[in-house]
Amino acid sequence: MTLNLTINGVRVEAEEGESLLDVARRNGFEIPSLCHHEAVAAYGACRLCLVEVTKGGRKKLTTSCNYEVLGGIEVVTESAAIRRHRAMVLELILAEAPESATVKALAAEYGVTRSRFAASGAGEDRDGCILCGLCARVCAEVVGANALTFRKRGDNRQMGTPFVEEPQTCIACGACAWVCPTSCVGFDEQNGERKVHRWKRSLPLAKTEKGHAFAPQFQLFHFRKLAKLEADFYKKAPGER
Amino acid sequence: MELSRVDAIIERNGSRGASLLAILQDVQDEANYLPREALEHVSKRLELPLARVYAMATFFQAFHLEPRGKYVCTVCMGTACHVRGAARLVEQLERDLEVKSGGTTKDLQFTVEEVNCVGACALGPLVIINGEYHGTMTADRLTKTVEGLKKAEGGTR
Numbered sequence: 555m556t557l558n559l560t561i562n563g564v565r566v567e568a569e570e571g572e573s574l575l576d577v578a579r580r581n582g583f584e585i586p587s588l589c590h591h592e593a594v595a596a597y598g599a600c601r602l603c604l605v606e607v608t609k610g611g612r613k614k615l616t617t618s619c620n621y622e623v624l625g626g627i628e629v630v631t632e633s634a635a636i637r638r639h640r641a642m643v644l645e646l647i648l649a650e651a652p653e654s655a656t657v658k659a660l661a662a663e664y665g666v667t668r669s670r671f672a673a674s675g676a677g678e679d680r681d682g683c684i685l686c687g688l689c690a691r692v693c694a695e696v697v698g699a700n701a702l703t704f705r706k707r708g709d710n711r712q713m714g715t716p717f718v719e720e721p722q723t724c725i726a727c728g729a730c731a732w733v734c735p736t737s738c739v740g741f742d743e744q745n746g747e748r749k750v751h752r753w754k755r756s757l758p759l760a761k762t763e764k765g766h767a768f769a770p771q772f773q774l775f776h777f778r779k780l781a782k783l784e785a786d787f788y789k790k791a792p793g794e795r
Numbered sequence: 796m797e798l799s800r801v802d803a804i805i806e807r808n809g810s811r812g813a814s815l816l817a818i819l820q821d822v823q824d825e826a827n828y829l830p831r832e833a834l835e836h837v838s839k840r841l842e843l844p845l846a847r848v849y850a851m852a853t854f855f856q857a858f859h860l861e862p863r864g865k866y867v868c869t870v871c872m873g874t875a876c877h878v879r880g881a882a883r884l885v886e887q888l889e890r891d892l893e894v895k896s897g898g899t900t901k902d903l904q905f906t907v908e909e910v911n912c913v914g915a916c917a918l919g920p921l922v923i924i925n926g927e928y929h930g931t932m933t934a935d936r937l938t939k940t941v942e943g944l945k946k947a948e949g950g951t952r
């Protein structure tokens with residue numbers, strides 16, 4: 555069913571079940587976000603996508619990534635109050651990831667260049683992580699490896715691997731490093747080995763018939779199984795076929 | 796912990812994801828903590844990623860991933876107990892048992908921990924040992940109580 559709503563006074567259409575963030579962006583309205591990715595379910599962790607929604611005469615601030623659109627709502631994506639809230643959120647996030655270029659640039663757009671807060675310092679490996687949960691969602695929902703999880707809660711919450719050890723189900727695909735908004739996972743390929751730094755995972759790369767290092771054996775095995783490919787499918791790299 | 800015991804617990808609660816919390820509670824009741832092998836076994840049996848089992852095991856304060864002592868000494872650190880010297884009681888326990896607060900003695904006899912308030916402020920300062928409330932505690936009496944427990948265990952320490 556098609557729904558009608560207004561965003562910043564402009565009438566737009568949406569399909570039932572769509573998120574407000576998706577609808578707004580599709581129509582050209584900019585909303586910042588750090589924990590959202592189209593490939594995985596919304597989670598509402600970063601609080602940056604705050605907008606104002608008026609429904610039945612009542613106004614409220616809400617995150618748009620996990621807000622399902624309704625017919626008749628009026629949405630405002632920019633206002634002094636919204637900017638103030640986002641600036642506060644960014645100041646908190648900047649405290650956790652002061653080195654991140656993405657976070658710094660976004661914060662600067664909201665006039666935040668330094669944070670009055672100290673990093674929570676919850677533990678050895680909270681470095682640069684803003685607990686957005688994207689890595690774990692991608693690893694579970696897209697890769698299917700389920701190698702990552704939040705542990706503990708409140709101040710002590712951390713993202714990591716079970717028992718804080720090299721995760722046995724990790725295929726070193728690098729998807730987590732790719733989606734991490736603060737680039738704090740770290741990932742490289744050297745001497746026939748692929749390493750995912752933050753999770754302390756390293757796997758040897760499989761070689762093709764022609765001797766080219768290609769991808770971690772474990773990852774190829776995983777893909778072969780998912781796509782039901784022949785056992786020797788990866789003896790040739792895509793460019794060698 | 797024998798894995799057959801874990802199997803029995805899984806049988807009793809039902810081998811499905813929705814039973815995870817109940818299963819972990821029963822494992823902790825029996826073993827006094829959540830042994831790693833038990834978590835790994837539960838993950839296999841319920842066909843749940845280890846990451847999910849581990850997430851739940853670390854989420855709740857009531858779960859412990861390290862072995863706990865036979866006697867768990869919990870010092871109330873609520874405001875009322877605090878102003879009456881609860882911090883000194885913690886220090887006394889740490890000295891007497893040679894273990895840091897939050898830790899367990901090597902012989903697995905005693906665990907020392909703090910809790911924010913148990914709501915028995917009139918009894919403060921308060922120490923709870925295996926569920927038994929010891930009110931208006933003093934450092935001396937605490938030492939004696941602990942000595943008594945050590946003796947009851949055959950004076951091994």
Ligand code: SF4
Pocket residue numbers: 689692693697699700701702723724725726727728729730731750753
């Ligand atoms: S590299 Fe490992 S942890 Fe990261 S998404 Fe891939 S399987 Fe998951």
Ligand code: SF4
Pocket residue numbers: 682683684685686687688689690713730733734735736737738739
């Ligand atoms: S490691 Fe990166 S992606 Fe994962 S929770 Fe932390 S900030 Fe988010």
Ligand code: FES
Pocket residue numbers: 586587588589590597598599600601602603604617618619620
């Ligand atoms: S994008 Fe909505 S809370 Fe992060």
